[in-house]
Amino acid sequence: MxxxxxxxxxxxxxxxxxxxxxxxxxxxxxxxxxxxxxxxxxxxxxxxxxxxxxxxxxxxxxxxxxxxxxxxxxxxxxxxxxxxxxxxxxxxxxxxxxxxxxxxPTPPVELTWALLLGLARGIVTENAALRSGGPWQSTVGADLHGRRLGLLGLGKTGSRVARVGLAFGMRVSAWSRHLTQQRADEVGVELASSMEELLAGSDFVSVHLVLGDRTRGLLGPAELALMKPTAYLVNTSRAAIVDQDALLAALHEGRIAGAGVDVFDTEPLPAGHPMRTAPRLLATPHLGYVxxxxxxxxxxxxxxxxxxxxxxxxxxxxx
Known part of the structure; x- marks a missing residue:
């Protein structure tokens, strides 16, 4: 049979x-x-x-x-x-x-940088304007060299993202509950004193944590409020690590410069989902491993x- x-x-x-x-x-x-x-x-x-x-x-x-x-x-x-x-x-x-x-772990690393670079240099906005006959140069890009990249998680993916950041000349720091100074030294990054310090002091924050009871909703309204208004958040890990309503509010109110997101609370994303129309958002349909x-x-x-x-x-x- x-x-x-x-x-x-x-x-x-x-x-x-x-x-x-x-x-x-x-x-x-x-x-x-x-x-x-x-x-x-x-x-x-x-x-x-x-x-x-x-x-x-x-x-x-x-x-x-x-x-x-x-x-x-x-x-x-x-x-x-x-x-x-x-x-x-x-x-x-x-x-x-x-x-x-x-x-x-390599494809998610590459997509993380695609999102981060796309946000920093306004790639989608500028491309759309160029193709539609819109304004010639409407954004001012955010620099990477000399800026601080804060990583939540320094495992297989996070450590590779860190090395690319270092190659760009960024100051890279990382935090997770069990991250040690020895591990940070191995990768060549700074060990942040706390998650709060990392969020408040970073120009770019990228999430690379495993979803679990301790990380679900880790970044809520209070945590996102710590970020600079000029800072960007990238999440290619799991949607539930970041409070989705809090993120949408931060984007609509302009409390962060933007976000790059590859993961969502419901996938495929429903047609009317607010993530599809949120401002300051560069989003991809969970392409990290694709x-x-x-x-x-x-x-x-x-x-x-x-x-x-x-x-x-x-x-x-x-x-």
Whole structure:
């Protein structure tokens, strides 16, 4: 009996192009879904006849209720080696093996700098004006050299962002609850005395923390109020780390110079969401990890995970 595999949220329709699925073609039929399924009912209905599901990052939650409604599901492959929206205990209880894939921190670093540079030099505003016959030069760019870049988090992504900042000649400092002087010295950055000091003294603030109980809502109204009115905030980590209402208020009231955001409280972002029309905002549709090399890794290793599972020796198990 042939098995059926669903590939979720294949927005660009590239899942079967960027990996060689021939290793499992004799045993598995692959169906790619370019549309996003909203809500548990729609998702459960779409996946009812599938034995295997491949999902990207944390786009689609898999709670206990969903596993209960998918009795045919035996293997769930999620890109990356950590996924907070999968109920691993429920997966195990329903006999579903969960596997992951490799993931490079480099694409999010590059997008972080794309957003930061775009904000600093008014790229979108100036490009739109040039193409529409608008004013010739309407913005005055913010300098990077000699300015302070404050990083919330100095892990795999944050440390790489730091090194680029240093190459620009920026003064780079970092803070997180467990960041040590030794780690800061290894990367070559200053250890901020507190989050409050980092926010108040930085010209650019970039978020690179893992979402958890201690970081959810970490930057609220009081924290954003500490930032300079000339400062920029970039978040390519997780939307919930920054209070979305507080951020929108700060942007509308001009209390910060601008924000670059790649992550949102609801994804895909609804058509009428206020983030779509907020002033001083440079936003991208969660592109941080969306690059050819990363997708080749995700889908290529998803095929490996499927083959190993079918051979009775699952690899890269999560849980």
């Amino acid at each position: 042939r098995l059926r595999c669903a590939v979720l949220d294949d927005f660009q329709k590239v899942a079967t192009q960027l990996a060689d699925w021939s290793a499992v073609a004799d045993r598995v039929d692959v169906v790619s879904f370019p549309e996003h399924f909203d809500g548990l009912d729609e998702l459960a209905l779409a996946l009812a006849d599938f034995d295997i599901v491949v999902t990207l990052r944390e786009r689609v939650p898999f709670p206990a209720e969903l596993f209960a409604r998918l009795p045919r599901l035996k293997l769930l492959v999620a890109s990356g080696m950590r996924n907070s929206v999968i109920d691993h205990a429920a997966a195990e209880a329903h006999g579903v093996t969960v596997c992951g894939t490799g993931s490079s 690059s050819r090399a990363n997708y080749e890794t995700y889908y290529g290793q998803a095929v490996e995970d499927i083959r190993a599972f079918l051979d009775g020796a699952p690899v890269r198990r999560l849980g």
